[in-house]
Amino acid sequence: LAKTTQPISMDSYEGQEVNITCSHNNIATNDYITWYQQFPSQGPRFIIQGYKTKVTNEVASLFIPADRKSSTLSLPRVSLSDTAVYYCLLTGFQKLVFGTGTRLLVSP
Template identity: 95%
Template sequence: LAKTTQPISMDSYEGQEVNITCSHNNIATNDYITWYQQFPSQGPRFIIQGYKTKVTNEVASLFIPADRKSSTLSLPRVSLSDTAVYYCLVGYADKLIFGTGTRLQVFP
């Protein structure tokens, strides 16, 4: 049974690094792992995408181990505006599945 799980919530302070992990045991061989940020009542917004190893862009890094059964989104120095829900999106054999979402709360 395809399942994509994340921690329900995380707390952090401004300026800290935050790492959010997503577990996806049955990811399809050819599919990428994508992370999105969502604010209340808005559509998810793309953060980063990767297939394996490490990917970095101007806002985040994504670490994917060789077995690709999990991935970790790293936000280097969070600010108050990073308070949101973060989702991984993973492709399985016949469908796309969002993770359960991690609610990140950043405190001053």
């Protein structure tokens, strides 16, 4: 069963760009890479999903190299409200694997 590895925590300041990398060396051909955000006492919330190359939406970008063994979530110009835990998730048929999560702390 493929696992993901992320940094346990990261610190940043308001207005900076934050890049969180997830390692998934054993990703399967059919797996998608999905990132979720979780605030305390709330359920995780979908941020972005991709299969390869680059995906961008209104809140983040996701960079996936050709070998797909890692991915990087990029949050442009973070604010205090971006303080949360970010999970990297492999989604494949009949398989859901959450990473350990990265606790991002954004300071003024």
